[in-house]
Amino acid sequence: MAIYHSRVKVFSRSRGDSAVAAAAYRAGLLLIDHLTGQRHDYRRRGGVVETICLVPQDAPDWALIPGELWPKAEAAENRKNSVMAREFEVALPHELNDEQRSVLATAIGQALVARYGFAVQASIHSPGSRDGLNHHVHLLATTRRLTSDGFAEKTRELDGGASGKIEIEWIRHTIASTINEHLAAAGIDARVDHRRLEVQAEDALARGDFAEAMVLSRQPTKHMGKTATALARRGVMTDRAVENARIVRENEEAFEQLLAQAELEGRATLGSAGHSHDQARRDRRRRVGATKDLRSSVPGLEIHGLRGMHLSDALGRAAEDTQVEPPRPISELVTEAAADLAEILSVRSDLALTATQRLIGQWAVRAAALIDSADLRRWLNGLVERLGRLKRSVLKFAQRSSAVGRAEKLFHLAEQAWEQFNGDHPRPDGEWSSQEWETRRGRRLAVLEKRTAELATARAAVSEQHWNDYENEIELRTAEVEQWSEKVLASPELDITSRPIESVKAASAAPKPSPMPMPMPAPQPTRRRPRP
Known part of the structure; x- marks a missing residue:
């Protein structure tokens, strides 16, 4: 968030x-x-x-x-x-x-x-x-x-x-x-909320939201610059790193005090079924030192700068005391694949991705009802990986084209400044001496020459040869994605994706699901992309 x-x-x-x-x-x-x-x-x-x-x-x-x-x-x-x-x-x-x-x-x-x-x-x-x-x-x-x-x-x-x-x-x-x-x-x-953490925590307490107050009632760590961060990676403890370690310890102590206060006052902030305060302590210790950026499941709640604790821990999520993270939900993988495909087609609507559109469309409709399996995960992960490679190839040339636009804008600004100076001051006058006039004129000319060279470099990066290489790379990546999608669509063990949702839900109780014919929607029309 x-x-x-x-x-x-x-x-x-x-x-x-x-x-x-x-x-x-x-x-x-x-x-x-x-x-x-x-x-x-x-x-x-x-x-x-x-x-x-x-x-x-x-x-x-x-x-x-x-x-x-x-x-x-x-x-x-x-x-x-x-x-x-x-x-x-x-x-x-x-x-x-x-x-x-x-x-x-x-x-x-x-x-x-x-x-x-x-x-x-x-x-x-x-x-x-x-x-x-x-x-x-x-x-x-x-x-x-x-x-x-x-x-x-x-x-x-x-x-x-x-x-x-x-x-x-x-x-x-x-x-x-x-x-x-x-x-x-x-x-x-x-x-977003720009107020200090303690002010946000006071508001949370006033609302009776003790869990949010717990997350916000922490002392933020100090910013680590480039040098201190590099030293920390090599195991060298700087003064800032030592101070941050102290802050983390104090935050741990404050967390324990808040838990004790919750127990004394009988607040059920962390006491959901199957998740005691002891479990909350174990979960917190297990996650201290984790380097992942944390995401909040509570709308409007920030967890900026907090490391080592998921908000779900404070809200009482039951969890085993293990460091193995659960696999990503099937619905999340389907959403990622659909988002990558949409981004690719927004840039290159001419690409022939009919089978991939058909496959993701079927999965997206039935995402909530798909039955998790090793085969399904293998096919989905393979599709996400191939779509990611195709997206990077597609965006690479688009970024180069954007660089040309930026270079043209800077060139025109420099050209305008040069022409305006020559129009206003065609020769030395009483305002400047000859030497100062030459300096000012030369400065604008140097900027114009630099912008001209930058524009030439940017345009060279989208030359005909680069364009051909780019097209060949895109063609290869597109073929990889389509071949994978066709294999998935033809796979008998995943024919469950073509059935109605009611059948998918019922299949979990059936030992051997019987396949049904896969619908064949008409291919989507594509438009030719204009040459740059």
Whole structure:
């Protein structure tokens, strides 16, 4: 479910930070710091979905070009301890699709720009974790407001003190409200809560929801940076790791105290049939240290940052004291296969997947009534695996095509800035000296040349040869999926999937089910996909 996470970070010259480097890394660009001459090239990094630049209405056009904005932001600060940029990192709900997350990130950025008048570069990143849920956006903001004349006064209200606390609370509330509005607009029931855990726990107690209060009544662990995380993987205990271990122990003690309080007050929070408080303790100990991201089955309840405990434990799920996890439900496998197929066909509706559509359609209709068996699991897992390979192949070229669109957008911005400069300042005038005019003109030309090269590289990645290789790969993957689906449809031991639901339910009591003819629905029409 959706979780709330936001973090504010500043980039200070006293720590050796660079706003240009930060912008290049987050957007996957090549940017040059004109103060130092250093090139920050992150064009090869992956995971950057989209970058959106937002500025006030009357801001100069160059503020929309990262290659000009961030070097100017650096140059506007002349102190050795200056703060050159501020970042707002926000988790985006994985329940939304890419387009909806882009609209959400833009709305959050617009709210910040409207209140503070600075420039924002919003870079959306795809999940770097195995679970595929960590969609997030880095909103990199200048520390100075922008007017028609360029950079103006600094946003001191965000620097700290009483005003800083008020502004941070406004930002957190605005982010949560905006996320919830977009979740509601998408028809998703999940909601996020920006309030502190202790406040949420107090509300849960006031509602009489002791189980939720138990989950929320915990001290959050401290954020582990890249260096500390790498050291922890090698078995080196840093101060932050030691502190987190202490927090985990204290949370364990608090959990025991809450259990004792529940026993004294006679609250039946964990006392469902077959699941005593002792069982709850065993389940909790068994799961402490687990690294899986936890999902809540209670709508509206967050479990962000809590490791080692499933909410179902707090709600009294009976479970054996074993570390073996149950296999995924058949219905979940069917849902995953159907979702992968839908995503594939949304991109490539011309693919001949008739047998696969027919098979998944039969399974989807009877998902709740399918009888679990080794054969069914083998066929289903094989289909999910092959569909996953096909989906990755299909999306690979689609992502390259999107990269061309992004490169074209950046090229046109650079071209517009170049043409506007030459139109407004065809030769040195009284505003600048000849040397400064040459520098400014050369800077725009360098950006245009870089964007031209980037566009050529992006277009080369979707050349005719790449297209042919891509088509051959897609054809191979499609054939693998279809052959597997045809084998499943022809398998006599799985002919049960073609019977009416009533027959499927009755089959569990019958020793030898008699097969029935499989219906043959008409194939779905397909459309030719236009060549890029």
